[in-house]
Amino acid sequence: MRIGELAARTGTSRRLLRYYEEQGLIVATRAANGYREYDDRFVDRVKQIRGLLDAGLPTRIIKQILPCLDKPRTIYFPDATPEMLATLERERDRMTERIEFLTRNRDAINEYLDVVRANRQPDVELEPAV
Amino acid sequence: MRIGELAARTGTSRRLLRYYEEQGLIVATRAANGYREYDDRFVDRVKQIRGLLDAGLPTRIIKQILPCLDKPRTIYFPDATPEMLATLERERDRMTERIEFLTRNRDAINEYLDVVRANRQPDVELEPAV
DNA sequence: TCCAACCATCACACAGGTGTGATGGTTGTC
DNA sequence: GACAACCATCACACCTGTGTGATGGTTGGA
Known part of the structure; x- marks a missing residue:
């Protein structure tokens, strides 16, 4: 999906999604035309970010915490x-x-x-x- | 006590104590010379404010919540x-x-x-x- | 009396999260 | 081909909680 849909599905603005990317919280792939491309997992991830922000954590900390919260727990000891x-x-x-x-x-x-x-x-x- | 002591005992800056007052979160009495005067109850109150701020609540909301948290529960239905x-x-x-x-x-x-x-x-x- | 250590107000500045708008490219539809 | 609806980047602006410093009054002790 592209940024507009992700924004709609997470209740954020496109602006913020770009901001989160700028802060290193999410990394979108790019289509040939330069458009950001997201898969479904980003929906939860963005919601997670919103929740942590709402709880008072700054992006700097969220960035460090997020990798530990991935559900498939792929990286045990990175x-x-x-x-x-x-x-x-x-x-x-x-x-x-x-x-x-x-x-x-x-x-x-x-x-x-x-x-x-x-x-x-x-x-x-x-x-x-x- | 005066603002300096309150600041020391709550781990805040004088600046912030004045800011909280400006936002209506605390109301200090004034000595004859214009100095702010606080009694001991302000220590807990300020700590409470700090905690709520840290939890992500804005002063606007804290202002509404605080009166309900007074310990002697004086005002049942104001x-x-x-x-x-x-x-x-x-x-x-x-x-x-x-x-x-x-x-x-x-x-x-x-x-x-x-x-x-x-x-x-x-x-x-x-x-x-x- | 002078100085240090308080206090007051006020103003400017900053950082982080967010909004808004300008400018321009891409795409799909009529 | 024109237009709407996306997308991109960039810049400026806002709000809130905070820091910092300027300027000046009060107080208490050497």
Whole structure:
């Protein structure tokens, strides 16, 4: 597929797909006319990128993380340098922190919503038709 | 305490504390000389802000969420408008998505690290001194 | 009294993710 | 062949969170 379809199927803009490529997150093949060409796997990959970006990770980090998330797990131990592994561990820990933090706060919001709804219920019922 | 101490105790810069105030996330009282004055509760509050920012939420949203996270839970049902509640629910759902997404990916990274470590172990041991 | 160490405001700058538009090439259809 | 609908590159601009520095007021200790 070409860039327009990928954009539609991932809910991104063409501009961003080019940007992700520029940042080295995806590498499109090129047709003879210069058009970028993508296969289906890019759909998930782009969604993954969007999710990680939304979670607050910068492209620089995403670039390092992505190769480890490939589903067919082809490369077990690539040229993973010790620094690379250290980065991964550090990033994993930061993600764990984020998860815990988000969970705590989401639960607090939930609790708040519950309380508000409980206290609001009474005034929903007005005089029940005497 | 004044801005310098708060900055030190929260690991932020004075600049950012003023920015958060400008964005309506915190409201400092002012001493007679114009200096900002904070009590201890601001330490947690600022850390909370930092965490939410780090998790990818913009100040605009944080501003709406923060009041629901106050620990003494003083305000059960404030002037919570329906739109406000809707925003909260939407944001809670987005946080849940983020949590699930982060968890999946963190686990994948973890799994990757495990595999790499397993496959790397062998070549740590070189010829064991014949 | 002077100086260091705070504080205030304000302005400019930057980086990263994103939008928008200019300019021009390719392709398929009428 | 003309036109619409793609595609390409490039440049400029925006927003948000941050840094940095200029300029000046306050305070407390040598």
